[in-house]
Amino acid sequence: MSKATIKDVARVAEVSLKTVSRVINNEPTVKEATRKKVLEAIEELRYQPDMSARNLRGNKSYAVGLVYDNPNPYYVVDVQEGVLQACRELGYSLQIHPCDAETGDIVEELSDLVRNSRLAGLVIAPPISEDDRVTDALYERGIHFVRIVSASSAPAGASPCVYVNDRAAAFAVADHLINKGHSNIAFLLGEEEHHSSGERFKGYRKALEEHGVPVRDDMVLEGSYSFDSGFQRATALLSGDTRPTAIFGCNDEIAAGALAAAKSLGLNVPGDVAIAGFENSPFSKQAQPPLTTAAQSIGDIAKQAMMLLVSELRPQAMTDGNNDRKSEFIPELIARASTDAEAR
Amino acid sequence: MSKATIKDVARVAEVSLKTVSRVINNEPTVKEATRKKVLEAIEELRYQPDMSARNLRGNKSYAVGLVYDNPNPYYVVDVQEGVLQACRELGYSLQIHPCDAETGDIVEELSDLVRNSRLAGLVIAPPISEDDRVTDALYERGIHFVRIVSASSAPAGASPCVYVNDRAAAFAVADHLINKGHSNIAFLLGEEEHHSSGERFKGYRKALEEHGVPVRDDMVLEGSYSFDSGFQRATALLSGDTRPTAIFGCNDEIAAGALAAAKSLGLNVPGDVAIAGFENSPFSKQAQPPLTTAAQSIGDIAKQAMMLLVSELRPQAMTDGNNDRKSEFIPELIARASTDAEAR
């Protein structure tokens, strides 16, 4: 009833401990017939290798850490789900590690984490993943990790990463707005330390430039990825002299704030002002009207990051076609009612 | 530079391995002078016991699982943070386990989890924690766990738990509405399998009864803990013949949906209809107007649950005043603008 060990498997399969071990780790030097016997015994006993023992014994480890410093719970939960799914498939265990980049020495903290918890590697989510000071230091210390970052192409540098092409997606959103006839489109930035903010801005700028629409400095406002920040900046913009006909918020929270601002000023959305967000969060669906946005499948991205980490760590472990190292993800435009009117 | 082991500590402290082990597990049979020497050596080497080895060797384990089946990311992240903080203080590692109560045999799934990951116990969050079929079966299998549940008093039964007195808090919210002059207060329920829904309704009903306000069946609507469900039910209510003057949503999402419904019908909040929610989620803060709600400190609750689990598991591990087994939490009324007007 309790735990079946490698010993039990060996007895049932009538081979030695070591042979079972070999099968589990799919080492090549096992005869096919033997391998089959062992696999049947494993099946029969519902054997699963013991993580503690594995981690203890070898240089290898079957545990990874997920590091994040992201205030958005929707994002965090999706990333967790994705990584966890990959962990289950690959037989790894996951140690979550929310942290605060502001306090203390993150590099030290993560090094300790890896050492004390015997982690094989880390999956690092933005924005920490985009802080070169941190990632460089981790690299120097010989810690294995995969980053999830925002970039328009695979970043240079040795450390493997999965990148989200926010720029291309933001281009699509801005393009959509321009095609609706808008030529005065405000852009509300997120925190500077999130690369996604800068990338999305570049996509926005590129779309305007390609259409010959001037980028006006007074229509690009700094701030943070929050409802309040969106509300405040939109209020300022919409009660100013030259009101934009569209507002592109760097994420849905900002856009939701902008929407609330527009409403509180008695403006009609999308009639008086169109609003678009980014991320396809619940905010965008639940808003009245629902917000045009860009959908990123965070779970898939995170899962892929984990796969990538393991394929770096132990290439032979990736048996199947898991080896397709897809590393670029482009969020998809989702047009909703908040931009569904021709600009006047 | 790498990992210090118990052996290193023993060498530095000039004692045997076993004595160091004793100090770590604060067993009583160590002379004070020796203990001090060892502690100093531990300090000096920045020694931390190896989880893998500990788990492997003994019957004991220093890993716990956090089980949840809750769709609300804000809730999930807060629970994680709380449990994780307790884990750090107590030297445990955490294995998160989101699951889907619908699919498959949860009891089997959790049993396997505990066995395969050598977990000492589980912290179970609602709503699974409130499914007696599941918890009874786990108890029978000898699995240790602590539940976080919604109840107005410590539930009977052997398994330890931390309970949130939603009833008392909902009473306070309803009482607040009545004191504002409302006598036709609608109540929008959440999913039935969340006890919190039933508990909050009981608090609402008690408040009405104590004030001699009749509870009208047509003002109590079933549904789910979601924005959409709130929107739909509130739309029906507010466009009906006898419009309530206040709506109490079973959580903030429902309330936010109700708020959106009221606005879309051209009603003024709180002038035409007051709206209150529950949980003090970001929805309630960001709404226009901000929603009156009840704040539960989910993190504290989760942390306490973890503490309780460990104190069951190994009483002697709780050295300090950690032994205060606080297990009741009462969310606190937070009055905001959405109810800040006298009923007409």
Add this chain to the structure above:
DNA sequence: CGTCAACATGACAACGTTGACTAGTTCACC
């Protein structure tokens, strides 16, 4: 048919920790 490489399997120690048991030390009390 003998030889050697290539392949397939096994024996054994070790990872870091703790449980069971043993041995030495202290101290109260007859």
Add this chain to the structure above:
DNA sequence: GGTGAACTAGTCAACGTTGTCATGTTGACG
């Protein structure tokens, strides 16, 4: 001063797995 309980500390094996090395088995080729 002797006795044994109570206290303190140490030795050794074991947890489940894998790395190292040794051994056994096959088959190709001269």
